[in-house]
Amino acid sequence: MLEVEGLSGGYRHLPVLHEVSLRVEPGEIVAVLGANGAGKSTLLKAIAGLIGRSGRIRFAGEEITSWPAHRIARRGLHLVPEGRRLFPGLSVRDNLRLGAYARRGAPDRLAPLEEVFALFPRLRERLDQRAGTLSGGEQQMLAIGRGLMTAPHLLMLDEPSQGIAPRLVDELFAAIEAIRQSSRAVLLVEQRLAEALALADRAYVLQSGRIVMEGPARDIAADPAIRRAYLGM
């Protein structure tokens, strides 16, 4: 579904990623782990088309390396960004509907709403509230919900548990598990290593912008040497 080969990228005068390669298959949950500053967020932004990049990114059979971000999103690759980036002055309802804006010709464009409400029932209660007034956890739910409204084939989540009350984290991870479907994959960047490894099928370890380790999540979780060396656990 997603194949990344030799991806380099970063910001002006500051290359962050060096020849990163990874792949995500349909129906998989893949975690990218690493210490602060390893380049995890930069990797997701580069795939989403938000920053300068070189190398080769293929998604759903198409080479998308040079596509602008909005076109990548329309193709079904959605990034729920760090800090959520909701539209705080707009209502929860408007935020959700905007997720489907790019598909406004399609008659079933609002169909994903059912799934969003099933995953996050509290969003239904908050429909008329401004997004900026939601709690951190609710904002994250809305950000994922807005993402699901784009009808993505691959959902990339950047630190979904950040700034969320501990009691909501389990709920959130359960939702991510439920988002995975036979045809829909999840690429997850997360600081909470134990939870992320328990959830993921496979994991990559990123260090200083390079992939230093990859494998089944349970092998990585079980190997104390890896955890000590790369993840600081």
Add this chain to the structure above:
Amino acid sequence: MSAADLAQVAASGLLIGLLYALIAAGLSLIFGLMDVVNFAHGELLMLAMYATFLLNRAAGLDPLLATPLIALFLFALGLVLYRGLMARALTVTVNRGMVQIFITFGLAIFLRGAAQFAFGAEFRSIPKSWLANESARLGPVILPWPQLAAGLIAFLAFLLLFLVLRSEFGRALEATREDREAVALIGIDRERIFALGFGLGTGAVGIAGAALAAFYYISPDVGANFALIAYVTVALGGFGSLAGALLAGILIGEVEAFTAFLLTPSLKQLGMFALYVAVLALRPQGLFGARQ
């Protein structure tokens, strides 16, 4: 001052105020969306007035009928200006603020010079129209039909703008205004929204220009004074607020009309600027703007 005088002055102030409001709405829309002050806004108004004049002279088209055509023309011109000029100005990384000021300032000077070259410096007016020299009587108040029509057109244009902003597209516009980077993540092409938003702003000023041309003189410099009033209106109403522009435009029209009536017509802008200075001192975000 009799009650009849009062009503007469208030009605005149309302009609010109609606036009001020529409001109300001275009400016405010563009500013709110992309943080750019369009210094060529008055010159676009001037262009719309000349276009109305030319359609009238060449084809005998009444300004009323010309209004939708001029609106479309200015909308299309706005799209071209955005794609050709503004988009580049928005992507520069060095001296961005300066580049954005001078690109619209330069456009203003160019348009003014081009108008002078093409039409000369003399004042023009629409030679003949259906409503010229007609007046409507509402009780004691007598209103010239061209002004009345212009006020009504401005009001309708406002309704239209509110409808557009309440549509799906309006929601995307609002989202782009809130976070111009994040909209790309949900598949919205920011450049397209910016171009259409810029076109809406210039289209609004086009409608105002066509309506104004029916009763106001036309010259290459005519836009300057209206642009000045528009900046004051936008600042008064709160940057980026459409309802603010409507109320502030009407307020300025009224203040101007009453200053002219109570003092002398040559001092009509005194009250407006006094109000402006007072609001800036007491409430810098404007009457209806949100505090940052």
